[in-house]
Amino acid sequence: xxxxxxxxxxxxxxxxxxxxxxxxxxxPMYFYIGGVSGAALxxxxxxxxxxxxxxxxxxxxxxxxxxxxxxxxxxLLIADLGxxxxxxxxxxxxxxxxxxxxxxxxxxxxxxxxxxxxxxxDPVSSLTAGLLGIPLTGYTAVLIANTTIPVWHEARxxxxxxxxxxxxxxxAQLLKLLPLKLPWQARKALNTFGIIGSVSELAAGWVVxxxxxxxxxxxxxxHEGLSGALWKASKVMTVAGLAxxxxxxxxxxxxxxxxxxxxxxxxxxFAIFHxxxxxxxxxxxxxxxxxxxxxxxxxxxxxxxxxxxETKRQTR
Amino acid sequence: MPKGFxxxxxxxxxxxxxxxxxxxxxxxxxxGFNFTGMSYDNTGELGSSTWRHVAFIERPVPLGGNLGSxxxxxxxxxxxxxxxxxxxxxxxxxxAIIRTEFDSVFVQPDVCNGCGYCVTGxxxxxxxxxxxxxxxxxxxxxxxxxxxxxxxxxxKACPTDSIVFGEIAELREKAQARVEQLHERGMQEAYxxxxxxxxxxxxxxLNAFFLLVDKPEVYNLPPTPxxxxxxxxxxxxxxxxxxxxxxxxxxxxxxxARGSRP
Numbered sequence: 237x238x239x240x241x242x243x244x245x246x247x248x249x250x251x252x253x254x255x256x257x258x259x260x261x262x263x264p265m266y267f268y269i270g271g272v273s274g275a276a277l278x279x280x281x282x283x284x285x286x287x288x289x290x291x292x293x294x295x296x297x298x299x300x301x302x303x304x305x306x307x308x309x310x311x312l313l314i315a316d317l318g319x320x321x322x323x324x325x326x327x328x329x330x331x332x333x334x335x336x337x338x339x340x341x342x343x344x345x346x347x348x349x350x351x352x353x354x355x356x357x358d359p360v361s362s363l364t365a366g367l368l369g370i371p372l373t374g375y376t377a378v379l380i381a382n383t384t385i386p387v388w389h390e391a392r393x394x395x396x397x398x399x400x401x402x403x404x405x406x407x408a409q410l411l412k413l414l415p416l417k418l419p420w421q422a423r424k425a426l427n428t429f430g431i432i433g434s435v436s437e438l439a440a441g442w443v444v445x446x447x448x449x450x451x452x453x454x455x456x457x458x459h460e461g462l463s464g465a466l467w468k469a470s471k472v473m474t475v476a477g478l479a480x481x482x483x484x485x486x487x488x489x490x491x492x493x494x495x496x497x498x499x500x501x502x503x504x505x506f507a508i509f510h511x512x513x514x515x516x517x518x519x520x521x522x523x524x525x526x527x528x529x530x531x532x533x534x535x536x537x538x539x540x541x542x543x544x545x546e547t548k549r550q551t552r
Numbered sequence: 553m554p555k556g557f558x559x560x561x562x563x564x565x566x567x568x569x570x571x572x573x574x575x576x577x578x579x580x581x582x583x584g585f586n587f588t589g590m591s592y593d594n595t596g597e598l599g600s601s602t603w604r605h606v607a608f609i610e611r612p613v614p615l616g617g618n619l620g621s622x623x624x625x626x627x628x629x630x631x632x633x634x635x636x637x638x639x640x641x642x643x644x645x646x647x648a649i650i651r652t653e654f655d656s657v658f659v660q661p662d663v664c665n666g667c668g669y670c671v672t673g674x675x676x677x678x679x680x681x682x683x684x685x686x687x688x689x690x691x692x693x694x695x696x697x698x699x700x701x702x703x704x705x706x707x708k709a710c711p712t713d714s715i716v717f718g719e720i721a722e723l724r725e726k727a728q729a730r731v732e733q734l735h736e737r738g739m740q741e742a743y744x745x746x747x748x749x750x751x752x753x754x755x756x757x758l759n760a761f762f763l764l765v766d767k768p769e770v771y772n773l774p775p776t777p778x779x780x781x782x783x784x785x786x787x788x789x790x791x792x793x794x795x796x797x798x799x800x801x802x803x804x805x806x807x808x809a810r811g812s813r814p
Binding site: 246318323334399404424429512519 | 588590591593596597599607609639642643644645646647648663664665666667668669671672673674675676677678679680681682685686687688767769770771772773774775776777778780781783784786787788789790791793794795797798799801802803804805806807808809810812
């Protein structure tokens with residue numbers, strides 16, 4: 237049973253209903269670095285298995301990137317904790333229902349495996365690191381989708397593809413940028429990996445936009461404000477980087493493409509992060525989405541009611 | 553034995569004794585002495601150091617059964633709902649958030665490491681991290697008082713029994729009877745918010761539920777709140793497919809480079 241519709245505003249003085257995520261910049265930065273780390277581990281394991289002797293020099297480099305990325309990523313996450321000295325409490329329990337718990341375990345296990353694979357080069361640790369790399373790349377998307385933040389929760393089936401596509405771009409472009417001695421075949425493999433990554437990143441981004449715009453106000457952070465600007469910038473940079481990766485003929489064009497792909501991927505993570513913050517600040521996103529899904533009549537989410545001087549006199 | 557609150561907003565007089573009693577008993581720090589300028593509500597919202605919050609709604613709408621007035625005040629003492637399916641509890645990666653023997657949701661301060669994930673899991677925007685302390689805090693349903701058989705400080709302090717503490721099953725009966733009484737008196741708009749799982753499947757029902765006389769949004773309550781963990785499987789499945797795609801893309805890139813000629 238629902239009460240009849242009242243006059244005036246259907247938000248509480250337009251105050252937020254949700255709490256803004258308390259996370260700082262280190263978290264979206266980790267989304268990027270964790271993605272690089274995971275995708276590099278997957279690429280390393282696949283290359284180890286089917287790359288043959290020609291591509292073998294690439295394998296260890298992938299594992300090193302995975303190892304260092306996992307370490308730096310962990311440090312970024314610990315820096316965000318309210319009580320950093322209690323970071324080990326993350327491994328106190330294992331809870332399938334909490335993506336943060338699952339992710340903590342993955343992040344705790346992946347770097348040691350990557351380190352072992354980098355040092356010993358054995359197929360077992362390489363493969364284990366690669367298998368852990370898959371969820372390491374994608375769990376962050378599951379983590380933010382599994383919240384009450386409307387713009388994140390609405391994209392819950394497309395965000396993983398977006399994050400994984402973006403992680404492929406990130407890992408490929410970073411490995412291209414690092415001053416490594418690689419055979420030309422390895423560079424070609426990385427370039428192909430990055431191109432398909434960017435294409436899937438753009439495609440998944442389009443799907444995310446469609447999904448979150450089901451109720452227009454929910455999708456507005458991707459078009460407005462800081463998050464909207466970052467989202468647009470990310471798309472432009474990714475497209476430019478992709479074009480240079482495909483059509484670039486010179487070494488400098490290739491490097492420029494790699495830089496653009498990297499900055500595009502970082503901008504994407506920050507765009508999604510800030511879109512979530514904006515979504516939490518706007519009570520209309522939560523209210524309109526829930527009314528829409530529950531088939532409730534639309535409300536009036538405009539300006540709060542102001543008492544007119546005449547009304548005041550009447551009630552006196 | 554599940555225990556909780558029934559908050560009857562029709563008898564709330566907005567005295568904020570609950571806010572004060574809560575602050576005092578739980579020794580909560582102040583949250584700034586801010587003047588909102590929007591109403592008599594200068595508290596604004598629930599937060600890490602505000603576990604009771606009285607909302608003030610001024611409407612140019614008469615209340616059913618009240619003659620001769622074109623205006624009405626609505627007041628609601630908001631609190632953590634201690635949901636049967638609690639989003640914060642599902643989210644907590646450290647096991648710091650537990651369900652107590654009284655069926656309430658409690659954050660263990662000696663375990664919480666302030667990761668902030670529960671903050672995004674609460675559909676009511678209740679739980680939050682305290683800046684100076686680094687941990688998350690919210691209403692404990694006076695776990696310490698309940699342990700020794702005392703009622704929570706806010707319910708004890710409420711002068712009109714707008715906040716009633718007791719066993720959930722009894723509270724539901726009491727609340728239903730109150731709704732019927734109000735309907736008889738002409739206040740047809742009275743209804744219960746979150747009284748059971750049938751009325752609010754997303755949260756499985758609230759251990760702190762409310763009697764309201766306008767839409768939930770008016771009180772800054774969501775119309776159909778839900779703990780997000782219900783849909784997490786969809787995301788894991790999508791991730792598994794995308795991950796499989798990543799492996800295939802890697803295999804294609806490697807094989808095509810391996811077999812190519814300069």
